[in-house]
Amino acid sequence: MNKEKLNSVSDVPISRTGKPRDRIFDCAQDLFHRKGIRGVGVEAIAEAAGTSKMALYRHFDSKDELIIEYLNYKGRKSDEIWAEIEAQNPGDPRGQLYGFVDKAAIFIAEDERGCDLANAAIELTEQGHPGLRVIEEFKMRQRERLTNLCKAAGASQPDLLADTLFLLIEGARVSRRNVGTNGPSANLVRTSRGVIASFGVRSRESRPS
Amino acid sequence: MNKEKLNSVSDVPISRTGKPRDRIFDCAQDLFHRKGIRGVGVEAIAEAAGTSKMALYRHFDSKDELIIEYLNYKGRKSDEIWAEIEAQNPGDPRGQLYGFVDKAAIFIAEDERGCDLANAAIELTEQGHPGLRVIEEFKMRQRERLTNLCKAAGASQPDLLADTLFLLIEGARVSRRNVGTNGPSANLVRTSRGVIASFGVRSRESRPS
DNA sequence: GCAGGATGGTACCGGTCGGTATCGCTATCT
DNA sequence: AGATAGCGATACCGACCGGTACCATCCTGC
Numbered sequence: 001m002n003k004e005k006l007n008s009v010s011d012v013p014i015s016r017t018g019k020p021r022d023r024i025f026d027c028a029q030d031l032f033h034r035k036g037i038r039g040v041g042v043e044a045i046a047e048a049a050g051t052s053k054m055a056l057y058r059h060f061d062s063k064d065e066l067i068i069e070y071l072n073y074k075g076r077k078s079d080e081i082w083a084e085i086e087a088q089n090p091g092d093p094r095g096q097l098y099g100f101v102d103k104a105a106i107f108i109a110e111d112e113r114g115c116d117l118a119n120a121a122i123e124l125t126e127q128g129h130p131g132l133r134v135i136e137e138f139k140m141r142q143r144e145r146l147t148n149l150c151k152a153a154g155a156s157q158p159d160l161l162a163d164t165l166f167l168l169i170e171g172a173r174v175s176r177r178n179v180g181t182n183g184p185s186a187n188l189v190r191t192s193r194g195v196i197a198s199f200g201v202r203s204r205e206s207r208p209s
Numbered sequence: 210m211n212k213e214k215l216n217s218v219s220d221v222p223i224s225r226t227g228k229p230r231d232r233i234f235d236c237a238q239d240l241f242h243r244k245g246i247r248g249v250g251v252e253a254i255a256e257a258a259g260t261s262k263m264a265l266y267r268h269f270d271s272k273d274e275l276i277i278e279y280l281n282y283k284g285r286k287s288d289e290i291w292a293e294i295e296a297q298n299p300g301d302p303r304g305q306l307y308g309f310v311d312k313a314a315i316f317i318a319e320d321e322r323g324c325d326l327a328n329a330a331i332e333l334t335e336q337g338h339p340g341l342r343v344i345e346e347f348k349m350r351q352r353e354r355l356t357n358l359c360k361a362a363g364a365s366q367p368d369l370l371a372d373t374l375f376l377l378i379e380g381a382r383v384s385r386r387n388v389g390t391n392g393p394s395a396n397l398v399r400t401s402r403g404v405i406a407s408f409g410v411r412s413r414e415s416r417p418s
Numbered sequence: 419g420c421a422g423g424a425t426g427g428t429a430c431c432g433g434t435c436g437g438t439a440t441c442g443c444t445a446t447c448t
Numbered sequence: 449a450g451a452t453a454g455c456g457a458t459a460c461c462g463a464c465c466g467g468t469a470c471c472a473t474c475c476t477g478c
Contacts, residue, residue: 020454035334041434042437052458053436062437063437167384167397167400170393174324184371229425250466252464
């Protein structure tokens with residue numbers, strides 16, 4: 001149970017410039033991601049941001065507020081990716097659907113920590129924690145968006161296809177953490193493409209075996 | 210960040226009988242499951258088991274050792290379920306495959322906390338923590354077992370089918386926690402049966418639409 | 419019946435937790 | 449130039465963290 005020291009080389013603060021509030025949040029966001037919400041204390045956040053605990057509490061009422069902002073931030077980042085996919089395949093829902101899977105696979109391969117929202121939900125064991133609502137709402141939005149995309153792509157059973165893809169991606173993210181890059185998550189693209197095709201949605205460029 | 214009090218009604222100790230070591234482990238196992246590894250202190254475990262911290266440290270060298278034993282225990286419990294499925298469908302790999310999915314769905318619906326091994330992997334952010342090895346080995350074994358089952362059932366691409374099911378189930382477990390019972394995890398059986406069928410494995414009793 | 423080991427209780431260690439009070443400094447605005 | 453507000457630092461609060469020392473009791477095996 002050795003607590004990891006703060007002073008290790010990899011723990012150099014991310015942001016030493018900009019307004020204190022931004023620096024604090026940047027560091028909080030990064031530390032929450034890497035060490036988990038319960039694995040980081042407010043003191044460590046303040047120190048990483050090159051400031052003091054008091055300055056932190058001048059901008060955030062409590063650690064919980066920092067957590068909520070962290071969760072909303074991660075949700076926003078994810079929304080940006082959706083917009084990006086749409087921009088890359090304008091007016092082409094099938095392309096967007098395949099693009100969504102490809103993008104997810106890349107993100108999963110790159111980040112060993114998995115989904116920050118899902119991780120937070122596991123750490124927030126306090127019943128009725130306000131963060132849980134944020135997470136649930138985000139995931140529901142994600143599911144709905146995926147369903148709409150499947151509908152637009154002309155899938156035979158759009159709701160079922162959307163949930164299948166949702167589960168596959170969600171599973172790949174946690175599996176990436178548990179079993180590593182060579183585990184089942186490595187097959188996310190193959191398996192997703194197969195499922196999409198089996199629901200009657202064919203991509204133009206590639207055809208799954 | 211209000212720490213939940215130990216004295217709440219739902220926190221009555223699970224086991225007050227039996228040998229101290231067993232009582233301690235029973236309580237540790239239950240508390241780890243409900244509040245997460247980092248959410249429970251050794252003192253709380255000892256208290257729940259109706260004993261003292263010293264007694265705990267007489268049986269376990271450290272909290273880490275307790276964690277390792279917890280992880281191994283959860284792995285063993287899961288192995289028992291495999292044996293159960295085999296016993297219920299002797300010599301019938303196709304039945305076992307469908308039985309596996311059904312069983313997984315039931316477990317997911319019943320337990321909102323998801324997979325304890327996966328949850329632990331998220332909480333164990335200390336790099337190279339011995340528990341991570343236990344988790345990885347278990348998940349690898351699970352994957353291999355599922356692959357063998359898919360082979361025996363005569364699936365067209367057993368490795369790919371196994372990984373697809375693996376990801377679906379893993380995803381359903383975390384989704385159950387994030388979005389609740391009515392989320393995508395509710396469709397685990399439908400979606401899994403569809404995938405199994407699309408790999409050329411038909412069940413006798415039911416035929417997915 | 420007696421010895422030895424396991425048990426439970428209490429107090430303690432240094433350290434961290436989330437959160438607060440009080441400094442003196444400095445940058446900005448008028 | 450003077451008022452104001454944000455700032456960094458330090459010390460502190462009660463509580464808990466993982467882990468240890470010590471001691472009185474109690475149950476067991478011989």
